[in-house]
Amino acid sequence: MTQPIRLGISTCPNDTFAFHGLLTRAVSWRGLDFQAELLDVETLNERLLAGDFDVCKVSFHAALLAADDVVVLPSGSALGFGVGPLLLAAEPGTRPTDARQLALCPGRHTTAALLFDLFHPQSSRVEHVVFSEIMPRLENRTADFGVCIHEGRFTWQTHGLALVEDLGTRWETETGCPLPLGGIVASRRLPDATIRAVQGVIHDSLLLALRDREPPLPTMRRHAQEFDDRVLMQHVDLYVNDWTIDLGATGAEALGELSARAASLGIGRGRLQIFAG
Numbered sequence: 001m002t003q004p005i006r007l008g009i010s011t012c013p014n015d016t017f018a019f020h021g022l023l024t025r026a027v028s029w030r031g032l033d034f035q036a037e038l039l040d041v042e043t044l045n046e047r048l049l050a051g052d053f054d055v056c057k058v059s060f061h062a063a064l065l066a067a068d069d070v071v072v073l074p075s076g077s078a079l080g081f082g083v084g085p086l087l088l089a090a091e092p093g094t095r096p097t098d099a100r101q102l103a104l105c106p107g108r109h110t111t112a113a114l115l116f117d118l119f120h121p122q123s124s125r126v127e128h129v130v131f132s133e134i135m136p137r138l139e140n141r142t143a144d145f146g147v148c149i150h151e152g153r154f155t156w157q158t159h160g161l162a163l164v165e166d167l168g169t170r171w172e173t174e175t176g177c178p179l180p181l182g183g184i185v186a187s188r189r190l191p192d193a194t195i196r197a198v199q200g201v202i203h204d205s206l207l208l209a210l211r212d213r214e215p216p217l218p219t220m221r222r223h224a225q226e227f228d229d230r231v232l233m234q235h236v237d238l239y240v241n242d243w244t245i246d247l248g249a250t251g252a253e254a255l256g257e258l259s260a261r262a263a264s265l266g267i268g269r270g271r272l273q274i275f276a277g
Helices: 013-023 041-049 060-065 111-119 131-139 152-159 167-175 192-211 217-223 229-239 248-264
Strands: 003-010 032-039 055-059 070-072 078-080 086-089 102-105 125-128 145-148 162-166 179-187
Touching: 003 013, 003 041, 003 192, 013 032, 013 192, 013 217, 013 229, 032 041, 032 192, 041 055, 041 060, 055 060, 055 111, 060 111, 060 179, 060 248, 078 229, 086 131, 086 152, 102 111, 102 131, 111 125, 111 145, 111 167, 111 179, 111 248, 131 145, 131 152, 152 229, 162 167, 167 179, 167 248, 179 192, 179 248, 217 229
Parallel strands: 003 032, 003 055, 102 125, 102 145
Antiparallel strands: 055 179, 070 179, 078 179, 086 145, 086 162
């Protein structure tokens, strides 16, 4: 009998690109039975914390909250330089300095929200919304600021918005580390052999996509907020890199830095560990 694996994947283009081979069984499932759900990242975060998944792509902020219960897989992460969320303003020349101002974040457990808390503590009221609502809310002036992620990182200027700060650049300047946004975590309830097989399937799927970038496009289009293939591939180029294939020592250092800084705010349940089995 095959072993069922409850798998949660985000609808982000970099994830649908990386997981296309797994989703279409273009790579071997190595004796596992993946039961996949594709959801927005904050829903994945909440479902992970509720214990709904065996393996899940989540924000590293959420992974910190579940650090006692999960391990980070070496493959599948979004980590790098120049990949950070953008703090945008509805009006040029403004900054979040007043409690009467409203800032939108793409989910309470996202790494973007954690960065806003780290760099702009108690600067404004915060409302957590689905990431796709943020730029429209800024455009219609029902919010003052928004932390923008995903495809919006490439299209915000066409919406007439102003850049306050690149939160990723600030992270890089203060830490010297690439920014760890999110990764694949596996429940510690799974046997090491099963986690090793899952890691192998994800690694195979990622390498397949990198060898030929065209086949994943239909899967990417099906779940994307932005339908321009050029923008979808910009997303892949930005978020899929050598650290996506293997976090390595640099990834471990970045996760350690994020763990320590989150702990300074009283966030998290210890240091994130990368599976080494």
